[in-house]
Amino acid sequence: MIYFTGDTHFGDPRVLRLDRRPFSNMVQHDDALIQNWNETVGSEDEVWHLGDFMSGRAGDCTELLARLNGRKHLIVGNNDPTTTTTSQGWESVQHYAELRHEGHHLILCHYAFRTWNQMGKKSINLHGHSHGRLKPLPRQYDVGVDGQDLRPVTLELLLRRKLFVMNGGDMDA
Template sequence: MANVFMISDHHFGHKHIIDFESRPFTGSEEMTRVMTEKWNAVVGKDDQVFHLGDFSFLNMEKTKQIVSALNGYKVLILGNHDRGRGRRWWLDAGFDEVSEYPIVYGGFFFLSHEPMYMNKHMPYVNIHGHIHGQKYEGTQYVNVSVEHWDYTPVPFDTIKARVVPSEEQ
Protein backbone atom coordinates (compact mmCIF):
# COMPACT_ATOMS: atom_id res chain seq x y z
CA MET A 1 0.00 0.00 0.00
CA ALA A 2 1.24 3.47 -0.86
CA ASN A 3 2.16 5.91 1.87
CA VAL A 4 0.31 9.19 2.45
CA PHE A 5 2.12 12.43 3.26
CA MET A 6 1.10 15.99 4.19
CA ILE A 7 3.01 19.26 3.71
CA SER A 8 2.34 22.94 3.04
CA ASP A 9 3.79 26.35 2.32
CA HIS A 10 6.78 25.60 0.12
CA HIS A 11 6.47 29.04 -1.49
CA PHE A 12 8.67 27.91 -4.40
CA GLY A 13 10.23 30.95 -6.08
CA HIS A 14 9.39 33.35 -3.23
CA LYS A 15 12.80 34.70 -2.26
CA HIS A 16 11.45 36.95 0.53
CA ILE A 17 10.03 33.97 2.45
CA ILE A 18 13.65 33.06 3.27
CA ASP A 19 13.94 36.23 5.39
CA PHE A 20 10.31 36.29 6.57
CA GLU A 21 10.58 32.78 8.04
CA SER A 22 14.35 32.59 8.66
CA ARG A 23 14.71 29.71 6.22
CA PRO A 24 18.26 28.31 5.99
CA PHE A 25 18.77 28.99 2.26
CA THR A 26 20.97 31.46 0.38
CA GLY A 27 18.40 32.00 -2.36
CA SER A 28 15.24 30.68 -3.98
CA GLU A 29 17.15 28.34 -6.34
CA GLU A 30 18.85 26.59 -3.43
CA MET A 31 15.53 26.48 -1.57
CA THR A 32 13.84 24.80 -4.56
CA ARG A 33 16.65 22.28 -5.00
CA VAL A 34 16.84 21.31 -1.32
CA MET A 35 13.06 21.08 -0.83
CA THR A 36 12.73 18.95 -3.99
CA GLU A 37 15.49 16.62 -2.75
CA LYS A 38 13.88 16.31 0.68
CA TRP A 39 10.47 15.55 -0.89
CA ASN A 40 11.86 12.85 -3.16
CA ALA A 41 13.96 11.34 -0.35
CA VAL A 42 10.77 10.26 1.46
CA VAL A 43 7.99 10.19 -1.16
CA GLY A 44 7.94 7.30 -3.62
CA LYS A 45 6.38 7.29 -7.09
CA ASP A 46 3.27 5.45 -5.83
CA ASP A 47 2.79 7.52 -2.67
CA GLN A 48 0.19 10.25 -2.24
CA VAL A 49 0.95 13.77 -1.04
CA PHE A 50 -1.62 16.28 0.16
CA HIS A 51 -0.11 19.73 -0.30
CA LEU A 52 -2.07 22.11 1.90
CA GLY A 53 -1.43 25.25 -0.07
CA ASP A 54 0.95 28.04 -1.02
CA PHE A 55 2.96 25.88 -3.38
CA SER A 56 4.61 28.22 -5.92
CA PHE A 57 5.05 31.88 -6.79
CA LEU A 58 6.62 30.97 -10.16
CA ASN A 59 5.14 31.08 -13.67
CA MET A 60 3.46 28.07 -15.30
CA GLU A 61 6.58 26.70 -16.98
CA LYS A 62 8.74 26.78 -13.83
CA THR A 63 5.93 25.54 -11.59
CA LYS A 64 5.29 22.67 -14.00
CA GLN A 65 9.00 21.74 -13.88
CA ILE A 66 8.91 21.55 -10.08
CA VAL A 67 5.64 19.59 -9.92
CA SER A 68 6.91 17.07 -12.47
CA ALA A 69 10.18 16.66 -10.54
CA LEU A 70 8.33 15.69 -7.34
CA ASN A 71 7.44 12.06 -6.68
CA GLY A 72 3.95 10.86 -5.94
CA TYR A 73 0.31 11.50 -6.69
CA LYS A 74 -0.11 15.15 -5.73
CA VAL A 75 -3.30 16.69 -4.33
CA LEU A 76 -3.32 20.46 -3.82
CA ILE A 77 -5.68 22.28 -1.47
CA LEU A 78 -5.47 25.87 -2.61
CA GLY A 79 -3.82 28.29 -0.21
CA ASN A 80 -4.29 32.04 -0.04
CA HIS A 81 -1.40 32.59 -2.46
CA ASP A 82 -2.67 29.89 -4.88
CA ARG A 83 -6.31 30.95 -5.21
CA GLY A 84 -5.69 33.80 -7.65
CA ARG A 85 -4.68 31.32 -10.32
CA GLY A 86 -7.67 28.99 -10.04
CA ARG A 87 -8.13 25.25 -10.07
CA ARG A 88 -7.50 24.72 -13.81
CA TRP A 89 -4.12 26.51 -13.69
CA TRP A 90 -2.86 24.14 -10.99
CA LEU A 91 -4.16 21.06 -12.80
CA ASP A 92 -2.36 22.27 -15.94
CA ALA A 93 0.77 22.74 -13.80
CA GLY A 94 0.69 19.02 -13.05
CA PHE A 95 -1.25 18.43 -9.86
CA ASP A 96 -3.36 15.26 -10.02
CA GLU A 97 -6.21 16.78 -8.00
CA VAL A 98 -6.95 20.33 -6.84
CA SER A 99 -9.50 21.38 -4.23
CA GLU A 100 -10.65 24.92 -3.54
CA TYR A 101 -12.00 23.83 -0.17
CA PRO A 102 -10.87 21.82 2.86
CA ILE A 103 -11.01 18.04 2.56
CA VAL A 104 -12.22 15.60 5.22
CA TYR A 105 -9.69 12.76 5.28
CA GLY A 106 -10.28 9.47 7.05
CA GLY A 107 -13.57 10.76 8.49
CA PHE A 108 -11.67 12.47 11.32
CA PHE A 109 -9.07 14.85 9.86
CA PHE A 110 -9.84 18.23 8.28
CA LEU A 111 -7.16 19.13 5.74
CA SER A 112 -7.09 22.88 5.10
CA HIS A 113 -4.69 25.66 4.28
CA GLU A 114 -5.68 28.08 7.02
CA PRO A 115 -6.37 26.71 10.51
CA MET A 116 -10.07 26.04 11.04
CA TYR A 117 -12.12 26.83 14.13
CA MET A 118 -12.04 23.89 16.53
CA ASN A 119 -13.06 23.59 20.17
CA LYS A 120 -12.24 20.90 22.73
CA HIS A 121 -15.65 19.27 22.28
CA MET A 122 -15.16 18.64 18.58
CA PRO A 123 -13.74 15.15 17.98
CA TYR A 124 -11.68 16.17 14.95
CA VAL A 125 -8.13 17.16 14.10
CA ASN A 126 -7.27 20.01 11.73
CA ILE A 127 -4.13 19.42 9.67
CA HIS A 128 -3.21 22.80 8.20
CA GLY A 129 -0.49 25.17 7.08
CA HIS A 130 -0.55 28.94 6.53
CA ILE A 131 0.93 30.07 9.84
CA HIS A 132 4.45 28.85 8.99
CA GLY A 133 6.65 28.84 12.12
CA GLN A 134 3.78 29.51 14.52
CA LYS A 135 1.88 26.72 16.21
CA TYR A 136 -1.51 26.32 17.88
CA GLU A 137 -1.53 24.54 21.22
CA GLY A 138 -3.25 21.22 21.75
CA THR A 139 -3.71 18.02 19.82
CA GLN A 140 -6.54 19.26 17.61
CA TYR A 141 -4.17 21.18 15.33
CA VAL A 142 -1.19 19.92 13.36
CA ASN A 143 0.75 22.52 11.41
CA VAL A 144 2.43 20.88 8.41
CA SER A 145 4.14 24.05 7.17
CA VAL A 146 7.60 23.14 5.91
CA GLU A 147 9.30 25.08 8.71
CA HIS A 148 8.09 22.56 11.33
CA TRP A 149 9.18 19.44 9.45
CA ASP A 150 12.66 20.20 8.08
CA TYR A 151 11.14 21.06 4.66
CA THR A 152 10.11 17.40 4.23
CA PRO A 153 6.63 15.90 3.67
CA VAL A 154 5.25 14.34 6.87
CA PRO A 155 3.96 10.76 6.84
CA PHE A 156 0.28 10.72 7.75
CA ASP A 157 1.05 7.88 10.18
CA THR A 158 3.39 10.23 12.10
CA ILE A 159 0.60 12.81 12.42
CA LYS A 160 -1.95 10.19 13.39
CA ALA A 161 0.35 8.75 16.08
CA ARG A 162 0.66 12.21 17.66
CA VAL A 163 -3.05 12.91 17.93
CA VAL A 164 -4.90 9.58 18.18
CA PRO A 165 -4.32 7.46 21.29
CA SER A 166 -2.72 4.13 20.31
CA GLU A 167 -5.70 2.00 21.45
CA GLU A 168 -7.92 3.86 18.95
CA GLN A 169 -5.64 3.42 15.90
Template sequence: MTIYLTSDLHLGHQNIIRFCDRPFDGVGHMNARLAELWNETVAEQDTVWVLGDVALGALDDSLAWINRLAGHKILVPGNHDRCWQGDRALHKGSPQTRAARRERARARYTAAGFAEIHDDPARFPVAGVAATVSHFPFWGDSHGEDRYVEYRPEDDGGWVLHGHVHDTWRQRGRQVNVGVDAWGGRPVAAERIAALVENGPGDLEPLPWAD
Protein backbone atom coordinates (compact mmCIF):
# COMPACT_ATOMS: atom_id res chain seq x y z
CA MET A 1 0.00 0.00 0.00
CA THR A 2 1.25 3.46 -0.92
CA ILE A 3 0.22 6.74 0.68
CA TYR A 4 -0.28 9.72 -1.62
CA LEU A 5 -1.11 13.37 -1.08
CA THR A 6 -2.74 15.86 -3.42
CA SER A 7 -4.91 18.98 -3.37
CA ASP A 8 -6.65 21.65 -5.42
CA LEU A 9 -8.21 19.50 -8.11
CA HIS A 10 -10.91 22.18 -8.55
CA LEU A 11 -13.10 19.71 -10.45
CA GLY A 12 -15.77 21.55 -12.39
CA HIS A 13 -14.09 24.95 -12.06
CA GLN A 14 -13.80 26.67 -15.44
CA ASN A 15 -11.78 29.67 -14.24
CA ILE A 16 -8.98 27.57 -12.75
CA ILE A 17 -7.93 26.59 -16.28
CA ARG A 18 -7.06 30.20 -17.06
CA PHE A 19 -5.89 31.11 -13.56
CA CYS A 20 -3.29 28.32 -13.44
CA ASP A 21 -2.74 27.94 -17.18
CA ARG A 22 -3.91 24.34 -17.08
CA PRO A 23 -3.58 22.63 -20.49
CA PHE A 24 -7.28 21.94 -21.06
CA ASP A 25 -9.89 23.27 -23.45
CA GLY A 26 -12.75 23.02 -20.97
CA VAL A 27 -14.05 21.61 -17.69
CA GLY A 28 -15.00 18.24 -19.15
CA HIS A 29 -11.52 17.75 -20.57
CA MET A 30 -9.93 18.80 -17.27
CA ASN A 31 -12.10 16.57 -15.08
CA ALA A 32 -11.51 13.52 -17.25
CA ARG A 33 -7.75 14.07 -17.45
CA LEU A 34 -7.40 14.60 -13.69
CA ALA A 35 -9.28 11.34 -13.09
CA GLU A 36 -7.12 9.56 -15.65
CA LEU A 37 -3.87 10.79 -14.08
CA TRP A 38 -5.12 9.87 -10.59
CA ASN A 39 -6.09 6.33 -11.60
CA GLU A 40 -2.85 5.80 -13.50
CA THR A 41 -1.04 6.61 -10.25
CA VAL A 42 -3.19 5.28 -7.40
CA ALA A 43 -4.28 1.67 -6.81
CA GLU A 44 -7.41 0.64 -4.94
CA GLN A 45 -5.43 -0.44 -1.86
CA ASP A 46 -3.64 2.93 -1.62
CA THR A 47 -4.59 5.88 0.58
CA VAL A 48 -4.83 9.44 -0.72
CA TRP A 49 -4.91 12.50 1.52
CA VAL A 50 -6.67 15.32 -0.37
CA LEU A 51 -5.70 18.64 1.20
CA GLY A 52 -8.67 20.65 0.10
CA ASP A 53 -10.41 22.44 -2.77
CA VAL A 54 -11.83 19.34 -4.40
CA ALA A 55 -14.70 20.60 -6.50
CA LEU A 56 -16.52 23.75 -7.57
CA GLY A 57 -19.03 24.66 -10.26
CA ALA A 58 -22.18 22.53 -10.30
CA LEU A 59 -21.16 20.77 -7.10
CA ASP A 60 -23.18 17.58 -7.41
CA ASP A 61 -21.80 17.02 -10.92
CA SER A 62 -18.26 17.86 -9.82
CA LEU A 63 -18.33 15.69 -6.69
CA ALA A 64 -19.61 12.76 -8.77
CA TRP A 65 -16.04 12.35 -10.05
CA ILE A 66 -14.77 11.40 -6.57
CA ASN A 67 -16.29 7.92 -6.71
CA ARG A 68 -14.40 7.34 -9.96
CA LEU A 69 -11.05 7.87 -8.22
CA ALA A 70 -9.15 4.87 -6.84
CA GLY A 71 -8.04 4.42 -3.25
CA HIS A 72 -9.10 5.20 0.31
CA LYS A 73 -9.68 8.95 0.17
CA ILE A 74 -9.23 11.28 3.17
CA LEU A 75 -10.25 14.95 2.92
CA VAL A 76 -8.72 17.87 4.79
CA PRO A 77 -11.14 20.60 3.63
CA GLY A 78 -9.97 23.81 2.01
CA ASN A 79 -11.58 27.20 1.65
CA HIS A 80 -13.51 26.18 -1.50
CA ASP A 81 -15.04 23.06 0.07
CA ARG A 82 -18.60 23.43 1.34
CA CYS A 83 -17.75 21.36 4.42
CA TRP A 84 -14.78 23.58 5.37
CA GLN A 85 -15.09 24.81 8.95
CA GLY A 86 -14.61 28.41 7.81
CA ASP A 87 -17.42 28.38 5.22
CA ARG A 88 -19.70 31.33 6.01
CA ALA A 89 -22.84 29.33 5.31
CA LEU A 90 -21.98 27.02 8.21
CA HIS A 91 -21.94 29.92 10.69
CA LYS A 92 -25.47 31.26 10.18
CA GLY A 93 -28.44 30.66 12.46
CA SER A 94 -28.78 28.98 15.84
CA PRO A 95 -26.21 26.47 17.16
CA GLN A 96 -28.61 23.66 16.26
CA THR A 97 -29.06 25.00 12.74
CA ARG A 98 -25.31 25.38 12.28
CA ALA A 99 -24.64 21.85 13.53
CA ALA A 100 -27.27 20.37 11.22
CA ARG A 101 -26.00 22.34 8.24
CA ARG A 102 -22.45 21.21 8.98
CA GLU A 103 -23.47 17.55 9.15
CA ARG A 104 -25.35 17.83 5.85
CA ALA A 105 -22.29 19.38 4.22
CA ARG A 106 -20.01 16.66 5.51
CA ALA A 107 -22.45 13.96 4.44
CA ARG A 108 -22.38 15.35 0.92
CA TYR A 109 -18.63 14.71 0.70
CA THR A 110 -18.68 11.30 2.35
CA ALA A 111 -21.50 10.22 0.02
CA ALA A 112 -19.31 11.34 -2.88
CA GLY A 113 -16.56 8.93 -1.85
CA PHE A 114 -14.47 10.35 0.99
CA ALA A 115 -13.97 7.77 3.73
CA GLU A 116 -12.78 10.36 6.29
CA ILE A 117 -12.88 14.12 6.80
CA HIS A 118 -10.38 15.83 9.11
CA ASP A 119 -11.19 19.46 9.91
CA ASP A 120 -8.10 20.45 11.87
CA PRO A 121 -4.52 20.28 10.65
CA ALA A 122 -3.16 16.87 11.53
CA ARG A 123 0.32 15.40 11.85
CA PHE A 124 1.76 13.23 9.11
CA PRO A 125 4.87 11.07 9.62
CA VAL A 126 7.37 11.74 6.85
CA ALA A 127 11.14 11.19 6.84
CA GLY A 128 11.20 10.60 10.58
CA VAL A 129 9.42 13.84 11.46
CA ALA A 130 5.78 14.67 12.15
CA ALA A 131 4.85 17.20 9.48
CA THR A 132 1.67 19.26 9.68
CA VAL A 133 -0.92 18.62 6.97
CA SER A 134 -3.27 21.47 6.11
CA HIS A 135 -4.90 23.06 3.11
CA PHE A 136 -2.97 26.22 3.95
CA PRO A 137 0.79 26.76 4.18
CA PHE A 138 2.34 28.60 7.13
CA TRP A 139 2.57 31.69 4.94
CA GLY A 140 2.23 32.70 1.31
CA ASP A 141 -0.62 32.62 -1.17
CA SER A 142 -1.35 32.36 -4.87
CA HIS A 143 -2.86 35.86 -4.79
CA GLY A 144 0.22 37.64 -3.43
CA GLU A 145 -1.22 38.11 0.04
CA ASP A 146 -1.77 36.00 3.13
CA ARG A 147 -5.51 35.26 3.21
CA TYR A 148 -7.28 33.10 5.82
CA VAL A 149 -4.61 33.81 8.41
CA GLU A 150 -6.81 32.57 11.25
CA TYR A 151 -7.07 29.12 9.64
CA ARG A 152 -3.38 28.61 8.91
CA PRO A 153 -1.30 26.19 10.97
CA GLU A 154 1.23 27.68 13.35
CA ASP A 155 4.82 27.58 12.16
CA ASP A 156 6.44 25.57 14.92
CA GLY A 157 9.76 25.20 13.15
CA GLY A 158 8.71 21.95 11.47
CA TRP A 159 7.38 21.09 8.03
CA VAL A 160 3.97 21.60 6.50
CA LEU A 161 2.42 19.66 3.60
CA HIS A 162 -0.24 21.83 2.03
CA GLY A 163 -2.13 23.04 -1.02
CA HIS A 164 -3.81 26.40 -1.73
CA VAL A 165 -0.94 28.08 -3.62
CA HIS A 166 -1.50 26.20 -6.91
CA ASP A 167 1.46 26.80 -9.24
CA THR A 168 3.22 29.41 -7.08
CA TRP A 169 5.76 26.87 -5.80
CA ARG A 170 6.36 23.16 -5.27
CA GLN A 171 8.60 23.71 -2.27
CA ARG A 172 9.26 26.92 -0.40
CA GLY A 173 11.51 26.49 2.62
CA ARG A 174 9.87 23.92 4.92
CA GLN A 175 6.60 24.10 2.98
CA VAL A 176 5.78 21.40 0.41
CA ASN A 177 2.85 22.07 -1.90
CA VAL A 178 1.16 18.78 -2.86
CA GLY A 179 -1.33 20.40 -5.28
CA VAL A 180 -1.94 19.04 -8.76
CA ASP A 181 -0.62 22.27 -10.30
CA ALA A 182 2.80 21.58 -8.72
CA TRP A 183 3.05 17.86 -9.51
CA GLY A 184 2.01 17.49 -13.14
CA GLY A 185 -1.62 16.78 -12.31
CA ARG A 186 -0.93 13.63 -10.28
CA PRO A 187 -1.08 12.76 -6.58
CA VAL A 188 2.43 12.63 -5.11
CA ALA A 189 3.70 9.63 -3.13
CA ALA A 190 4.72 10.23 0.47
CA GLU A 191 8.14 8.75 -0.37
CA ARG A 192 8.83 11.60 -2.80
CA ILE A 193 7.89 14.14 -0.18
CA ALA A 194 10.10 12.35 2.35
CA ALA A 195 13.06 12.81 -0.01
CA LEU A 196 12.43 16.57 -0.09
CA VAL A 197 12.23 16.72 3.69
CA GLU A 198 15.46 14.73 4.02
CA ASN A 199 17.20 17.21 1.71
CA GLY A 200 16.13 20.07 3.97
CA PRO A 201 14.53 23.45 3.25
CA GLY A 202 14.72 24.59 -0.35
CA ASP A 203 12.92 26.16 -3.27
CA LEU A 204 11.43 24.13 -6.11
CA GLU A 205 9.32 25.21 -9.06
CA PRO A 206 6.21 23.26 -10.15
CA LEU A 207 6.62 20.32 -12.48
CA PRO A 208 5.05 20.53 -15.97
CA TRP A 209 1.68 18.90 -16.55
CA ALA A 210 1.83 15.29 -17.68
CA ASP A 211 1.38 14.76 -21.42
Protein backbone atom coordinates (compact mmCIF):
# COMPACT_ATOMS: atom_id res chain seq x y z
CA MET A 1 0.00 0.00 0.00
CA ILE A 2 1.15 3.56 -0.68
CA TYR A 3 0.38 6.38 1.76
CA PHE A 4 0.82 10.14 1.56
CA THR A 5 1.32 12.66 4.36
CA GLY A 6 3.05 15.92 5.14
CA ASP A 7 3.55 18.75 7.60
CA THR A 8 4.10 16.52 10.63
CA HIS A 9 6.50 19.11 12.08
CA PHE A 10 7.81 16.68 14.71
CA GLY A 11 9.44 18.62 17.55
CA ASP A 12 8.25 22.03 16.31
CA PRO A 13 6.20 23.75 19.05
CA ARG A 14 4.87 26.38 16.63
CA VAL A 15 2.29 23.89 15.30
CA LEU A 16 0.57 23.71 18.69
CA ARG A 17 -0.19 27.42 18.49
CA LEU A 18 -0.38 28.18 14.76
CA ASP A 19 -2.27 25.07 13.69
CA ARG A 20 -4.16 24.60 16.96
CA ARG A 21 -3.23 20.94 17.19
CA PRO A 22 -4.99 19.41 20.20
CA PHE A 23 -1.99 18.71 22.43
CA SER A 24 -0.63 20.49 25.49
CA ASN A 25 3.02 19.77 24.67
CA MET A 26 5.30 18.41 21.96
CA VAL A 27 5.83 15.03 23.63
CA GLN A 28 2.08 14.35 23.43
CA HIS A 29 2.00 15.70 19.86
CA ASP A 30 4.89 13.62 18.60
CA ASP A 31 3.76 10.46 20.40
CA ALA A 32 0.24 10.78 18.94
CA LEU A 33 1.53 11.33 15.39
CA ILE A 34 3.88 8.34 15.70
CA GLN A 35 1.04 6.18 17.04
CA ASN A 36 -1.35 7.31 14.26
CA TRP A 37 1.31 6.67 11.62
CA ASN A 38 2.08 3.17 12.91
CA GLU A 39 -1.61 2.25 13.31
CA THR A 40 -2.13 3.23 9.65
CA VAL A 41 1.09 2.17 7.90
CA GLY A 42 2.48 -1.37 7.88
CA SER A 43 6.15 -2.27 7.79
CA GLU A 44 6.00 -3.19 4.08
CA ASP A 45 4.03 -0.10 3.03
CA GLU A 46 5.46 2.94 1.27
CA VAL A 47 5.00 6.50 2.55
CA TRP A 48 5.55 9.70 0.61
CA HIS A 49 6.05 12.56 3.10
CA LEU A 50 5.41 15.84 1.30
CA GLY A 51 7.61 18.07 3.39
CA ASP A 52 8.13 19.69 6.78
CA PHE A 53 8.94 16.44 8.54
CA MET A 54 10.67 17.66 11.70
CA SER A 55 12.37 20.60 13.37
CA GLY A 56 16.15 20.71 13.31
CA ARG A 57 16.09 21.02 17.10
CA ALA A 58 13.89 17.94 17.58
CA GLY A 59 16.64 15.34 17.82
CA ASP A 60 17.99 12.66 15.53
CA CYS A 61 15.96 12.26 12.33
CA THR A 62 17.31 8.77 11.65
CA GLU A 63 16.13 7.60 15.09
CA LEU A 64 12.66 9.09 14.53
CA LEU A 65 12.37 7.52 11.07
CA ALA A 66 13.30 4.13 12.59
CA ARG A 67 10.27 4.43 14.91
CA LEU A 68 7.90 4.92 11.95
CA ASN A 69 6.58 2.01 9.88
CA GLY A 70 7.13 1.71 6.16
CA ARG A 71 9.63 2.69 3.50
CA LYS A 72 9.78 6.47 3.53
CA HIS A 73 10.34 9.01 0.75
CA LEU A 74 10.75 12.74 1.40
CA ILE A 75 9.57 15.54 -0.84
CA VAL A 76 11.51 18.45 0.69
CA GLY A 77 9.52 21.23 2.36
CA ASN A 78 10.49 24.75 3.34
CA ASN A 79 11.09 23.68 6.97
CA ASP A 80 13.22 20.59 6.32
CA PRO A 81 16.78 21.23 7.55
CA THR A 82 19.85 19.45 6.21
CA THR A 83 19.77 17.13 9.22
CA THR A 84 16.42 15.85 7.91
CA THR A 85 17.21 15.73 4.19
CA THR A 86 20.50 13.88 4.73
CA SER A 87 19.13 11.32 7.17
CA GLN A 88 19.86 7.67 6.41
CA GLY A 89 16.22 6.68 7.01
CA TRP A 90 14.83 7.91 3.67
CA GLU A 91 14.48 5.69 0.60
CA SER A 92 14.67 8.85 -1.52
CA VAL A 93 14.78 12.62 -1.09
CA GLN A 94 13.74 15.10 -3.78
CA HIS A 95 11.86 18.36 -4.23
CA TYR A 96 9.34 17.00 -6.74
CA ALA A 97 8.17 13.63 -8.02
CA GLU A 98 5.69 12.15 -10.48
CA LEU A 99 4.17 8.69 -9.92
CA ARG A 100 1.71 6.39 -11.66
CA HIS A 101 -0.51 4.89 -8.98
CA GLU A 102 -3.90 3.19 -9.17
CA GLY A 103 -4.30 4.36 -12.77
CA HIS A 104 -3.61 8.00 -11.88
CA HIS A 105 -0.71 10.28 -12.75
CA LEU A 106 0.33 11.94 -9.47
CA ILE A 107 2.30 15.16 -9.15
CA LEU A 108 3.96 15.39 -5.71
CA CYS A 109 5.39 18.58 -4.25
CA HIS A 110 5.40 20.29 -0.88
CA TYR A 111 3.65 23.25 -2.47
CA ALA A 112 0.24 23.37 -4.12
CA PHE A 113 0.36 24.30 -7.78
CA ARG A 114 -1.92 26.56 -9.75
CA THR A 115 -1.20 24.37 -12.78
CA TRP A 116 0.78 21.13 -13.03
CA ASN A 117 2.05 18.59 -15.55
CA GLN A 118 -0.71 16.80 -17.47
CA MET A 119 -3.39 18.74 -15.61
CA GLY A 120 -5.55 18.66 -18.75
CA LYS A 121 -5.21 14.87 -18.80
CA LYS A 122 -6.63 14.52 -15.28
CA SER A 123 -3.36 14.20 -13.36
CA ILE A 124 -3.62 14.81 -9.61
CA ASN A 125 -1.56 17.26 -7.53
CA LEU A 126 -0.79 16.08 -3.98
CA HIS A 127 0.81 18.67 -1.70
CA GLY A 128 1.34 19.85 1.85
CA HIS A 129 2.39 23.29 3.12
CA SER A 130 -1.07 24.86 3.49
CA HIS A 131 -2.12 22.96 6.66
CA GLY A 132 -5.64 22.41 5.35
CA ARG A 133 -6.31 26.12 4.82
CA LEU A 134 -6.06 26.40 1.04
CA LYS A 135 -9.12 25.99 -1.16
CA PRO A 136 -8.05 23.25 -3.59
CA LEU A 137 -8.44 23.16 -7.32
CA PRO A 138 -10.13 20.12 -8.88
CA ARG A 139 -7.87 17.03 -8.61
CA GLN A 140 -5.71 18.73 -5.98
CA TYR A 141 -5.34 17.41 -2.42
CA ASP A 142 -3.55 18.65 0.68
CA VAL A 143 -2.21 15.46 2.30
CA GLY A 144 -0.79 17.28 5.34
CA VAL A 145 -1.79 15.86 8.70
CA ASP A 146 -3.90 18.89 9.67
CA GLY A 147 -6.54 18.01 7.08
CA GLN A 148 -6.19 14.21 7.34
CA ASP A 149 -6.98 13.30 10.95
CA LEU A 150 -3.29 13.60 11.88
CA ARG A 151 -2.31 10.46 9.92
CA PRO A 152 -1.11 9.30 6.48
CA VAL A 153 -3.79 8.66 3.84
CA THR A 154 -4.17 6.60 0.69
CA LEU A 155 -5.12 8.01 -2.68
CA GLU A 156 -8.26 5.86 -2.54
CA LEU A 157 -9.34 7.51 0.71
CA LEU A 158 -8.72 11.01 -0.68
CA LEU A 159 -10.80 10.26 -3.77
CA ARG A 160 -13.56 8.62 -1.71
CA ARG A 161 -13.78 11.62 0.64
CA LYS A 162 -14.03 13.96 -2.35
CA LEU A 163 -16.85 11.85 -3.80
CA PHE A 164 -18.59 11.87 -0.42
CA VAL A 165 -18.50 15.70 -0.31
CA MET A 166 -19.60 16.02 -3.95
CA ASN A 167 -22.59 13.74 -3.23
CA GLY A 168 -23.69 15.85 -0.28
CA GLY A 169 -22.50 13.30 2.26
CA ASP A 170 -24.13 10.32 0.54
CA MET A 171 -21.66 7.63 -0.55
CA ASP A 172 -24.39 5.75 -2.43
CA ALA A 173 -25.39 8.67 -4.67
